[in-house]
Amino acid sequence: MDLDNWDDLKFVLAMNRHGTMSAAARYLNTNVATVSRRIDRLSHDLGVPLFEKRGATFKATRAAERLAEVAEELDQRLRGELGNLRGGGAGDRVGIEISAPPAVHAHFILPRTAELSHALPQIMLTLTDKVYAQGLGEADIQVRIGRPQGGRLKARKFRDYSLRVYHGRDHVLNGEWIGLSHRYPDADAALAIYGGAHAEPRYRVEEMPMAKEMILATGLPGLLPDFLVGPEDGLVLADLPNNDRPGELWITYHETRHGDANLRAVVDWFCGAPANGTGP
Numbered sequence: 001m002d003l004d005n006w007d008d009l010k011f012v013l014a015m016n017r018h019g020t021m022s023a024a025a026r027y028l029n030t031n032v033a034t035v036s037r038r039i040d041r042l043s044h045d046l047g048v049p050l051f052e053k054r055g056a057t058f059k060a061t062r063a064a065e066r067l068a069e070v071a072e073e074l075d076q077r078l079r080g081e082l083g084n085l086r087g088g089g090a091g092d093r094v095g096i097e098i099s100a101p102p103a104v105h106a107h108f109i110l111p112r113t114a115e116l117s118h119a120l121p122q123i124m125l126t127l128t129d130k131v132y133a134q135g136l137g138e139a140d141i142q143v144r145i146g147r148p149q150g151g152r153l154k155a156r157k158f159r160d161y162s163l164r165v166y167h168g169r170d171h172v173l174n175g176e177w178i179g180l181s182h183r184y185p186d187a188d189a190a191l192a193i194y195g196g197a198h199a200e201p202r203y204r205v206e207e208m209p210m211a212k213e214m215i216l217a218t219g220l221p222g223l224l225p226d227f228l229v230g231p232e233d234g235l236v237l238a239d240l241p242n243n244d245r246p247g248e249l250w251i252t253y254h255e256t257r258h259g260d261a262n263l264r265a266v267v268d269w270f271c272g273a274p275a276n277g278t279g280p
Helices: 003-018 021-028 032-046 062-086 102-119 208-218 261-270
Strands: 051-054 057-060 094-100 123-129 141-145 153-168 178-180 203-205 222-225 235-237 245-254
Touching: 003 021, 003 032, 003 057, 003 062, 021 032, 057 062, 062 245, 094 102, 094 261, 102 123, 102 208, 102 261, 123 261, 141 261, 153 208, 178 208, 178 222, 203 208, 208 222, 245 261
Parallel strands: 094 123, 094 141, 178 203
Antiparallel strands: 051 057, 141 245, 153 222, 153 235, 153 245
């Protein structure tokens, strides 16, 4: 491998994260031909294939995964160092990206953005939706369901929560319900609680905050995290046995960022988020 071409690693990292050349090209602000050429060149230099075509996507080989691990560590170290350098002067802005389920953004972050601007004026926050954890990706911080297993991640428990079936105050359970999009493995998780429900929901929606809006609009039952429901919503906890699926939210970031003062400040701020009027 020619040392002059060490930046080919960023193409391996982008491909490993995004799975397609078009998505990697968009992220790197280049074109598919360039991504293909750089990957092919590195594969030739190493004498091993890096990605295998699987339908519309590419699967990383073990060689690509090992290179991506190196690139990931370099990427995270650079972000941390650049953030510390840029955060030293008045008017400097340090970008921090948080990926989290939309319900977490809606309840714990969006209502407090003015507070963040006051507490950490140097931070320019970017929020991206990610329901199911598949690594940090481009994010600096990830709020995920469940504690991460393995990998080089620092993890801090944010809070416990429960998934429960709620419905409108005047609704009588009649088998109809609201489900999530089939893009998610837990699309029909409400059936595990609502035993008398029809096999198919009356409506499907994309995310939990949208499910809440649909429940409010129709009165039909649906599965929601308890932190997303407040007394002002007027929703009723369905009278069903075992109407409680416990879970945990964890905040994670790459271990190389542990000395990043700005990232740690955002994590500390985030962990002060009120949970229905109380601490996490």
